[in-house]
Amino acid sequence: GAGVSQTPSNKVTEKGKYVELRCDPISGHTALYWYRQSLGQGPEFLIYFQGTGAADDSGLPNDRFFAVRPEGSVSTLKIQRTERGDSAVYLCASSLKVSGRDEQFFGPGTRLTVL
């Protein structure tokens, strides 16, 4: 595709529910990153994939958060037993490969609201 796409653009859910957020990276990009951005803050690293494997998941806040990328392309961020504090914009980015110079291209984000 032309850029990174994320669906849904907005998700409203109730406390305790399960949600899945999807990211479609730019075709051919092997690296994929998930970030969380709260209002007025910069994005906070959650996890990144190199191919199908999670190369670094140290940013996931707790075991309610999980992400997969089974075929090395589309990724899904899964949040179990959602809490009000999970409300944020979840951003996905992809780059051609993981390196110190590769540009990350960001999607528009999914705005998650937990009531």
Place this chain on the structure above:
Amino acid sequence: KNQVEQSPQSLIILEGKNCTLQCNYTVSPFSNLRWYKQDTGRGPVSLTIMTFSENTKSNGRYTATLDADTKQSSLHITASQLSDSASYICVVGDSTSGTYKYIFGTGTRLKVLA
């Protein structure tokens, strides 16, 4: 703790004026430093990427500088335009043990007035 701090938090300037945004970081070991522009409701867009060996990088009216010794960077915007109104985020790459994790500052919100 690795941190990236930006100043000012917000800035208002008149169209056509220049401005400089600051970024101080404590990330170590340092891999690279990036500046992003983020419009409201959109994902960040890369402006410049610098490794530790580079001390300046330009992209049109945007010029970033880096002093890896003092761990400071700046983003200079020349002849500002209304479309420059956005948040500007400084991002530092942490290359610990071969991983590439990026630490974002909280951003400077720039408003350009006609």
